[in-house]
Structures are given as C-alpha cells and as structure tokens.
Amino acid sequence: MTYEGVLTKMQTEMGNPIQYYLVFESSFLNVNQLLGKKIDISFQGYQCLNCGKKKKIFRQGFCYDCFMSSASAGDWIMKPELSTAHLDIEDRDLDYEKSVQLQPHIVYLALSSEVKVGVTRKTQVPTRWIDQGAVQAIPVVEVPNRYLAGITEVALKDHYADKTNWQKMLKGEIPQVDLIKERASLKYLIPKEVLEYYDVEKNDLYDLQFPIAQYPKKVTSLNLDKSPNYSGKLAGIKGQYLIFEDGTVFNIRTFEGYVVKINI
Structure with missing residues (x-):
C-alpha cells in the first residue's frame, strides 16, 4: 500500500498506548498498526505549509519568506516572554497574536x-x-x-x-x-x-505510555536531504519520532513541509 503527501506532525490520541496518525490531504494512516512492519520512505519534494508553494523548507515547515513574515513564526513562539499582545503591541499581526497569546x-x-x-x-x-x-x-x-x-x-x-x-x-x-x-x-x-x-x-x-517494542541502544537520525530513500522495520514511536529496528530515527516534526511517498 502506498501513501503520498506533505508531512505534518503526527496527530495523537491519548491511550494506553498513545495512538499516532499521519494525516495527508486525501488519506490518513494509523502508525501504530505499522509496528513490526517494513516501511519505505522516499523524499519527493517540498511544499511550504504556509503559502503552499513548492519552495525549499527553511524551518517549521515554512519556506524562508514565510518563516520571516508569518505571524505564526514570530520570536514569541519560541520565547513566550517576548509576548506583547496583552499590552496591545503588535509583532507581525496583532489579531493573530491576541488569538494565541491571550488564552490560558x-x-x-x-x-x-x-x-x-x-x-x-x-x-x-x-x-x-x-x-x-x-x-x-x-x-x-x-x-x-x-x-x-x-x-x-x-x-x-x-x-x-x-x-x-x-x-x-x-x-x-x-x-x-x-x-x-x-x-x-x-x-x-x-x-x-x-x-x-x-x-x-x-x-x-x-x-504517558508510548508504543515501543524495543528501545535502540544507539540512534542515527534520518535526514531526507542527505538520504532521500530509506527502508526499515518500525520498532516504536515516541515524541514525534519513528524508531526503526536498526537504530535509525525519523523526526516527523523536523521534516514538516516535505513531500514523501510511503510504501508498506
């Protein structure tokens, strides 16, 4: 079975263990069901999560232009102490900043x-x-x-x-x-x-209980820019990482905005 689409962080559902889902534009995948199975991942291209253009991803799933201009990528995201919406002071878009900053x-x-x-x-x-x-x-x-x-x-x-x-x-x-x-x-x-x-x-x-059959002794990060094709047997899921039997780990969050093809 083949799935193709733009990576976004896995959606989760509290449970014992936690349930993970990869959601694409026209399909979704319960990743827990892939434990113990061989998965092929191949990099197909880029698609900015903000503007939708096929531009190289810079950070947080955004191309460089969107990362530097979007209200959802302001410095206060990573440094909450820089928030100013409570003072009615705009960083990039005050309405957006109020909607996010002025809540519990x-x-x-x-x-x-x-x-x-x-x-x-x-x-x-x-x-x-x-x-x-x-x-x-x-x-x-x-x-x-x-x-x-x-x-x-x-x-x-x-x-x-x-x-x-x-x-x-x-x-x-x-x-x-x-x-x-x-x-x-x-x-x-x-x-x-x-x-x-x-x-x-x-x-x-x-x-919190994660779906892990075995913990790796050593870990090696999969980088789609350097290794656009990878095959491995899924041994666990933790955080936003897929953990494979050979010690390879794939951080979905790092590669948001990357278009991939997944074969199972």
Whole structure:
C-alpha cells in the first residue's frame, strides 16, 4: 500500500498506548498498526505549509519568506516572554497574536530525558507532552496569557532544563523523579506576578505510555536531504519520532513541509 503527501506532525490520541496518525490531504494512516512492519520512505519534494508553494523548507515547515513574515513564526513562539499582545503591541499581526497569546497557558514540568520546564497553551494538553516524548508531566501554574507563562518559564530555567535531550529520550534513559515533590519545592522561584495562580495542593500528574517494542541502544537520525530513500522495520514511536529496528530515527516534526511517498 502506498501513501503520498506533505508531512505534518503526527496527530495523537491519548491511550494506553498513545495512538499516532499521519494525516495527508486525501488519506490518513494509523502508525501504530505499522509496528513490526517494513516501511519505505522516499523524499519527493517540498511544499511550504504556509503559502503552499513548492519552495525549499527553511524551518517549521515554512519556506524562508514565510518563516520571516508569518505571524505564526514570530520570536514569541519560541520565547513566550517576548509576548506583547496583552499590552496591545503588535509583532507581525496583532489579531493573530491576541488569538494565541491571550488564552490560558500552562507552565509545566515534564520528564522526557530529565526534568524540563516548558510552556503550552491549555488546549495543547496533553498533546505537547506527547510530542516531547515525556513519560510524565505535571502543570505548575495555569495563567491567563502567554507573557505570564513566559516569565515563569524564564524564572524556572535556572533550575531546570528547557530542552529535551532527544537521544536519551529515544533510548528510554530517564531518571526516577517525583514530579509532585519537584512542583511543591519551586514556589519560591515563581515571579510575584504569577504567585496568585500557584496552588501547592493541585497536583494533576499525567502518565504517558508510548508504543515501543524495543528501545535502540544507539540512534542515527534520518535526514531526507542527505538520504532521500530509506527502508526499515518500525520498532516504536515516541515524541514525534519513528524508531526503526536498526537504530535509525525519523523526526516527523523536523521534516514538516516535505513531500514523501510511503510504501508498506
């Protein structure tokens, strides 16, 4: 069976294990059903997720022009503390920025390779943690806008990582940590503007189970620009990665906007 289309990040559904779907324009694929099966992936071209033109992808599925101009690729996406919509100040498109920034956001601790701090919109719980390959996560505070979440993350980054070590995450090398205790210990780190949103008694711990038959001992990233054709047997799915038996891992998120053909 052959599937062809533009890669976008896998859609997920909470379950035991988590269910993964590759969604194309005219078809979709439940990736869990491919575990243990041989998959052929071949690179066909590019298609910008923003303008739809067949231009080389620069970052986040966008061509260079769209990445530099689109409101959905502003600096505040990666650095929430730079958000200004709450001040009525525009970065690239104030209406868009208000729609995203002025909604409830969660600052959280997640256990993926070590304890990391992060920010996500409330509507992206638990999707954000699934995409990071976190086996556990716990909200620290829920705040009404992205800016407050951003300054809280900055305050916590001195004590926690803010990026996942993707190799450790994929190998399953994760320390034993009590996230409830971690959350209880960080009240003194939270900025004054945010303290009113912190409830020491609120401990909503999430456990996440990924579909993995075997963890790789070593991992090698598949790069479609350098290796446009790859074949391998699927051994697991974690975060936004496909994990193959030979230790090759394919980060779907990195190759958003790439047109691929998948044979099963």
